[in-house]
Amino acid sequence: MSNTTPNPTAEHSRTFLIGTRRSALATTQTSHVRAAMLAAGYQAELHLVHTPGDASQAAQTPVAQIGVGVFTETLRKALEAGECDVAVHSFKDLPTAPDPRFRTVVPRRVDPREVLVSRNGEALLELPQGAKVGTSAPRRVSQIRAVRPDLELMPLRGNIDTRMGRTEKDLDAVVLARAGLERVGQLDRAAESIDPSTIMPAPAQGALSVEVRADDDAAWQAVSHLDHLPSHMAAVAERAVLSTLEAGCTAPVAAYSLWTEREDTADSAPEQHVLRVFGGVFAMDGSRKLVQVGEATFDIPSPTSDKGFPAAEEPRWQEYIDAARAIGTDIGKKLLKDGAAEIVAEAD
Known part of the structure; x- marks a missing residue:
């Protein structure tokens, strides 16, 4: 400010x-x-x-x-x-x-970058073959498919805690905006901040x-x-x-x-x-x-x-x-x- x-x-x-x-x-x-x-x-x-x-x-x-x-x-x-x-x-x-x-x-x-929150702390390129990743944004889906076509992309809605909580249930990882985690003081949950050349953020x-x-x-x-x-x-x-x-x-x-x-x-x-x-x-x-x-x-x-x-x-x-x-x-x-x-x- x-x-x-x-x-x-x-x-x-x-x-x-x-x-x-x-x-x-x-x-x-x-x-x-x-x-x-x-x-x-x-x-x-x-x-x-x-x-x-x-x-x-x-x-x-x-x-x-x-x-x-x-x-x-x-x-x-x-x-x-x-x-x-x-x-x-x-x-x-x-x-x-x-x-x-x-x-x-x-x-x-x-910081406008995306982050990956994963069950075992892996980065996007380190996730196991066929891992389930939560995101509903077409912009994210299209870019993830370009670099990891093997991943299974799953719909994701809800607040930050609900989304991250899915990694303890049915998902291996979720993609979120870094800004949200930063603002609520949970940036330590991120396994990585994704380079914009890999996943370009939303305008x-x-x-x-x-x-x-x-x-x-x-x-x-x-x-x-x-x-x-x-x-x-x-x-x-x-x-x-x-x-x-x-x-x-x-x-x-x-x-x-x-x-x-x-x-x-x-x-x-x-x-x-x-x-x-x-x-x-x-x-x-x-x-x-x-x-x-x-x-x-x-x-x-x-x-x-x-x-x-x-x-x-x-x-x-x-x-x-x-x-x-x-x-x-x-x-x-x-x-x-x-x-x-x-x-x-x-x-x-």
Whole structure:
């Protein structure tokens, strides 16, 4: 989260309600947002919102069956109706289409890689022949089949503990987002963090989207200092790949980003950092993959800094966001030229 602290004003007397799902992961990541708001002098409380996705997880209903956005739309409706003032989402779960009802900031992102939790501590390439691995995401299924076609891939739903618990019952391993384990303090359960060249993560994985109503200036002021511009830029670039391909979050599409320092920058010049973005589309049977890369250089302070580049204060904030989005859009167009639409259609 940002270390930038706004000056106290009369608006600090308002208590902002932060909407969250009931799961341990959702309440934990929302609590991090609340703590950052409190540290900045704002009053905030968690507000629990029940979503259809909670019931579907209990019933082990596949995501493709209940529809894209089931975990986020109920929160958004509660926010729009004024039931809460702030909503915290996993950014990767949001629809890619812009929504004029809301404004969003992205706190500092955590590691976007996938992890493998296995019964005996083996890594993905070390699992025994024919091992049963739990994952329901087409993006993961397609990439696992490419590197381990011998594995038996099994449907997987539920919260983090439920998923990991399957390794003590009927599964040899499960694939999860590292960010979730990190946020709930169970990263030690992971046998490995999987290299993105083996399994590329979901676009914007590891990033949160903190939303407020577009017309609620007080709520915007209360959260805008949380924005970490390099994290926001990377997440937006990755999501632009998905958007350009017109694919939903359950499609076999992946993306990730790396920030590096430009080495040829003169000592007297502003800091120069390169955002390199990778986008990929994968056939469900593991037989084919398309990968494209794009990059651009930006004159911003180090992306590893905790500095938040507040959205309400940085005059070039929107310019940076738009430029990052353009990288992902270009990658998406290149993938389409390579035949990505056909691969995505075959996965439906």
